[in-house]
Amino acid sequence: MDPIKTLRSRTVVMPRTNIDTDQIIPGRFLTTTTKEGLGAQLFADWRYDAAGAPIPDFVLNRPESQGCAILVAGRNVGCGSSREHAPWALYDWGFRAVVSTEIADIFRNNSLKNGLLPVIVDEETHGWLVANPGAEITIDLESTTLRLPTGRTATFPVEAFARYCLLNGIDETGYLLGQDAKIAAFEARHVA
Amino acid sequence: MSNAPRTLFEKVWSAHEVVPETPDTPAVLYVDLHLTHEVTSPQAFAMLKDRGLKVRRPDRTFATMDHATPTDRAQIFGGVPIRMESAAKQIAMLERNCAEFGIELLKLRDDQRGIVHIIGPELGLTQPGRTIVCGDSHTSTHGAFGALAFGIGTTEVGHVFATQCLLQRKPKTFAVNVEGAFGPGVTAKDLILAIINAVGVSGGTGSVFEYRGSAIRALSMEERMTVCNMSIEAGARAGMIAPDETTFAYLKGRPRAPQGADWDRAVERWRTLVTDPGASFDREVSIDASKLRPMITYGTNPGMSVGIDEAIPASGDAVYAKALEYMGLSPGQTMLGQPVQVVFLGSCTNGRISDLRAAARVLKGRRVASGVHFLVVPGSQQVKREAEAEGLDRVFIEAGADWRESGCSMCLGMNGDTVGKGAYCVSTSNRNFEGRQGVGARTLLASPITAAASAVQGRVADPREYL
Numbered sequence: 182m183d184p185i186k187t188l189r190s191r192t193v194v195m196p197r198t199n200i201d202t203d204q205i206i207p208g209r210f211l212t213t214t215t216k217e218g219l220g221a222q223l224f225a226d227w228r229y230d231a232a233g234a235p236i237p238d239f240v241l242n243r244p245e246s247q248g249c250a251i252l253v254a255g256r257n258v259g260c261g262s263s264r265e266h267a268p269w270a271l272y273d274w275g276f277r278a279v280v281s282t283e284i285a286d287i288f289r290n291n292s293l294k295n296g297l298l299p300v301i302v303d304e305e306t307h308g309w310l311v312a313n314p315g316a317e318i319t320i321d322l323e324s325t326t327l328r329l330p331t332g333r334t335a336t337f338p339v340e341a342f343a344r345y346c347l348l349n350g351i352d353e354t355g356y357l358l359g360q361d362a363k364i365a366a367f368e369a370r371h372v373a
Numbered sequence: 374m375s376n377a378p379r380t381l382f383e384k385v386w387s388a389h390e391v392v393p394e395t396p397d398t399p400a401v402l403y404v405d406l407h408l409t410h411e412v413t414s415p416q417a418f419a420m421l422k423d424r425g426l427k428v429r430r431p432d433r434t435f436a437t438m439d440h441a442t443p444t445d446r447a448q449i450f451g452g453v454p455i456r457m458e459s460a461a462k463q464i465a466m467l468e469r470n471c472a473e474f475g476i477e478l479l480k481l482r483d484d485q486r487g488i489v490h491i492i493g494p495e496l497g498l499t500q501p502g503r504t505i506v507c508g509d510s511h512t513s514t515h516g517a518f519g520a521l522a523f524g525i526g527t528t529e530v531g532h533v534f535a536t537q538c539l540l541q542r543k544p545k546t547f548a549v550n551v552e553g554a555f556g557p558g559v560t561a562k563d564l565i566l567a568i569i570n571a572v573g574v575s576g577g578t579g580s581v582f583e584y585r586g587s588a589i590r591a592l593s594m595e596e597r598m599t600v601c602n603m604s605i606e607a608g609a610r611a612g613m614i615a616p617d618e619t620t621f622a623y624l625k626g627r628p629r630a631p632q633g634a635d636w637d638r639a640v641e642r643w644r645t646l647v648t649d650p651g652a653s654f655d656r657e658v659s660i661d662a663s664k665l666r667p668m669i670t671y672g673t674n675p676g677m678s679v680g681i682d683e684a685i686p687a688s689g690d691a692v693y694a695k696a697l698e699y700m701g702l703s704p705g706q707t708m709l710g711q712p713v714q715v716v717f718l719g720s721c722t723n724g725r726i727s728d729l730r731a732a733a734r735v736l737k738g739r740r741v742a743s744g745v746h747f748l749v750v751p752g753s754q755q756v757k758r759e760a761e762a763e764g765l766d767r768v769f770i771e772a773g774a775d776w777r778e779s780g781c782s783m784c785l786g787m788n789g790d791t792v793g794k795g796a797y798c799v800s801t802s803n804r805n806f807e808g809r810q811g812v813g814a815r816t817l818l819a820s821p822i823t824a825a826a827s828a829v830q831g832r833v834a835d836p837r838e839y840l
């Protein structure tokens with residue numbers, strides 16, 4: 182995994198609350214056996230009409246959204262199904278961060294493991310982002326801050342170990358494999 | 374060890390810490406039982422192959438197929454090819470992966486196969502005090518036995534395959550106290566819908582619920598599973614209920630439960646899995662069970678519910694308006710009497726034998742209204758056999774319902790069982806998200822008896838009229 186340090190990009194804004202993972206990637210697309218290629222189906226039911234043609238109004242289909250790496254979403258984004266296909270699809274489309282005031286647990290975890298930064302900010306910062314779609318902002322993982330073009334900065338929480346792994350491109354599987362001796366000792370004494 | 378009072382969650386958590394958490398590192402948490410299925414495992418197996426790794430504990434790993442599988446008898450037993458090619462591919466891949474990595478798998482025609490959260494308890498794999506994970510958010514179901522059970526993503530499925538462990542931050546504790554007795558027509562499903570409504574769809578984020586109180590103690594195991602199943606719909610990581618005599622009676626004699634002297638030792642250990650008097654929770658909420666009525670959802674998340682005879686509330690919120698627009702419903706309207714085209718009885722929430730029995734009681738001697746498709750999908754092949762032995766299949770078929778083989782089916786519509794655009798479906802499943810049951814589907818979540826009563830009337834109906 183490539184290390185992530187800072188991210189500078191314009192934003193795509195989807196202010197709806199409770200955007201669930203069934204919207205991010207509908208169930209009928211979960212039949213893949215790889216992680217790649219899901220970007221084409223990201224938000225499929227909002228993005229395409231019944232005939233499969235892109236709906237021009239939908240934010241991801243607008244020209245100014247192309248190349249944006251930061252999604253600003255309403256409260257409680259990523260709720261619902263544990264499908265990791267949701268962060269895979271967002272990543273495959275080109276997103277590298279999701280910003281909201283509240284991000285559902287499993288989705289947040291899954292995102293961190295796939296180079297997609299979950300960024301939880303205060304209401305005021307979020308309000309500004311929603312009111313200014315397409316603003317160019319900077320997310321700095323080293324200092325865990327998000328900087329608005331106005332100069333305002335907001336710090337965001339990231340679990341310390343996940344941050345360390347992301348900054349250094351360390352993979353958690355490798356870390357867990359390194360615990361082998363402790364796991365074996367645990368297994369020797371564990372009942373159930 | 375200190376004698377400070379501890380919660381049920383804390384006892385199970387600390388018994389599985391291989392390495393406790395520090396400010397810099399999450400805990401390494403040991404997993405006793407890893408359940409897996411065809412949809413969220415392929416990329417995890419691919420990771421093992423890429424890195425030349427084995428499954429550390431195939432004996433603690435158990436696989437089934439349920440999400441994408443057909444429910445049509447001919448496609449399972451009749452030699453007719455599986456209609457959805459992508460599903461056939463995932464099924465074949467799971468078979469290959471399980472063979473290669475030495476994992477026990479219930480195949481498509483196996484008579485113990487079923488929805489992963491139905492078969493774990495049914496086989497006695499789900500036991501008190503265990504840590505149980507699966508690449509599926511409704512793994513919270515297994516918490517009904519006093520297990521710590523939660524859903525994980527595919528990368529984490531890979532972690533458990535390779536190391537039998539997960540990196541986890543310790544969640545917070547959240548007591549859900551339910552006192553009082555249910556009124557007529559009120560079921561475990563109505564209780565959990567009311568809890569989600571009270572707590573909010575993100576109210577449990579970062580927490581593990583413990584359901585407590587006299588109303589919870591009075592529930593059967595199948596009802597407890599219905600409650601714990603939907604913990605995730607309030608955002609909680611997991612939901613737990615302390616094991617008691619009801620739990621032990623359910624498990625005794627199950628094929629994978631401890632037997633003989635092992636059973637006695639296990640029960641002795643399980644009896645310690647209760648929250649100590651004086652232990653405190655990070656948060657608490659209290660619900661009066663006697664005040665509940667049959668519930669139904671009207672919106673596009675499981676928190677948007679009302680009593681069946683109550684009006685849909687008004688709100689100035691734009692997101693709320695959009696949800697109602699998708700549902701084709703208006704504030705002020707009561708759900709009672711709303712025409713429906715589809716009724717789905719099944720899923721890991723309400724696909725167990727007691728759910729089928731309750732629905733069949735309503736349906737007996739009655740007919741499904743014309744124009745309504747009533748799909749009945751047992752949660753497992755064992756539930757199906759039991760139902761057939763009791764003649765429930767006859768009740769359903771004679772009433773005009775569609776009786777199928779087990780699987781997730783219309784709960785998420787992956788196998789092609791879908792509701793149809795714009796159609797209303799009273800569903801006993803757990804999610805009413807936009808498109809969850811197929812593109813444009815309008816899902817109304819309710820209990821099995823509300824579903825059956827609505828099938829009879831062809832409209833959302835009050836189950837209390839059918840008791």
Ligand code: SF4
Nearest residue numbers: 511720721781784785
């Ligand atoms: S029945 Fe529905 S909720 Fe349960 S495991 Fe299957 S798809 Fe998930």
